[in-house]
Amino acid sequence: MNFEKNKIIITIGLFIIFTFYSIILYTSVYKNDQSTNDTNHDGKLIWQKYNCGACHQIYGLGGYLGPDLTNEYAKRSEAFIIAFIKNGNNTMPQFDLTDQELHSLMQFLKLLDSSGSSDPRTFKINTNGSIEQE
């Protein structure tokens, strides 16, 4: 009997904590987080529309055929990136984006770059196994 009751109590307890945790995450914004405006927001949707994420990663998340592009904007010029997208290469298809779409996409990559660094070399590893970004 007690066992039955304990099971229910543990389940409800966990569920309540889960709900609170979810609400906190839904409503809070981390200090460096960047809010989109109309242009870079469109750029984000263009990233999704062409499924760039199937071959590229953002913060290490995505497909692995191509490189991580989180900080691409800092590494390359806009002209380079645009040329790459328009021409593709032997693996990456060429994408016929309009100038407007390219502009929005660049703004998105710029915003993404300013949100932080995905480069693992920028992390300091503590002895307890946790990490900090330098």
Added chain:
Amino acid sequence: MEVLNKNKKAVASRFILLGLILLVLGMTFGLIGSFQYIIPGFAKHILSFEQVRPLHVSSVVFWIISGAIGAMFTYLQEYNNKAIFSTLLLKIQFYLFLSTFTLICISYLMSVFGGREYWEFPPILGIPMLISWVLLIINFFKSLRTLQHQPVYIWMWLTGVIFFLITFLESYLWLSPFFRNYIIKDITIQWKSYGSMVGSWNMLIYGSSLFCLEKISGNKKYGHSKIAFLLYFTGLFNLMFNWGHHIYTLPTHHYVKHISYFVSMTELFIIGRIIYLWKSSLTEAQKYFHILSYRFIVAADIWVFLTLLLAILMSIPGINVYTHGTHITVAHTMGATIGINTFLLLAFGFDILYKGKHHQQYARLPFWILNGSLFIFWISLIIAGILKARWQMDTHQIPFSSMMIQLRPFFILFTISGTALLISISYFVYLIMRNYLSNKK
């Protein structure tokens, strides 16, 4: 409730049959994808990687979900010794599921994307998926009388069914600007939902696995034991809170990472138990090893061990910094979805659909080829990942494309073992299908 008869039961098994077809289809797409890794531009103009990858991932994820639904409803009926609440609802759910999957494939083939892992299809197709899940929930709850004194697998099914709905809805929160407009928050919620979603289908599958084991061994004690519930709660705790290991390197709240790090380490308890029980499990395994479904469960147990080992290591942030963004992640994902999920679902497939004596004598060689090739497949991804991790950490990085050329031998090994994997899994699918069809006649 309707009485249980063969025809009613068959509706649930349709989900497994459909799943088996999706499995073979999905692996074929995976093989095309692996060719694109080793032959740049392979079939690029017919089916580019951004189409192949979601075709692969969606097909195999639908295999897992479809198989899990089929097994759960079949076993629920066996448990109740009654048909489920409504076979009609189940049929509707089945056709919704099938047609949604077809539309998803068409959208990928037409390069129409929603562009978000793992549901890379346009969000509108989430609606029939949602409806089909709601029908499942109605059927499940109406078939269940009480939660009092139920064995652990009922709890697991219940958890899986509810959390799939929650996490599925959560994965669409990005449709609202409130969530989408902050890029880091958006990614955080995205991986919160997917992390837990994987946990929820695992609940469905592990639940069925316990039922299946109980059926084979005839021992009904375990399902009510304290240790079974302790493991269940460890699983639930991880389902809810360990997803943060996907995003250790994302500049989001620190507590997300600390919580996840701590929670993930509770899985050491599970691994400790596996090691502790190693010897008795082996003796037990020998007793039933002639039963094919049991053999797959044993193989899955070994993969649980290997996967957990890798997962726990990857859940230490200091190690994750190295492994994140490399093929070690893919090794983890495919190791788990094949070695654990697919193996268990094949076990259920044999148990539910295969009538008569299992063809153990034919199956021995394919079974070992399957396990051996999966191991090589897994190791080749891990080595490719280690090399990429070294590159990522290198102060003088060579260009990305040169690094990928260095990994090529391991991608070739991956493709060869992947081919063997495809052939050996397909062989088991064929065994089940052939037996099922010949019994139907």
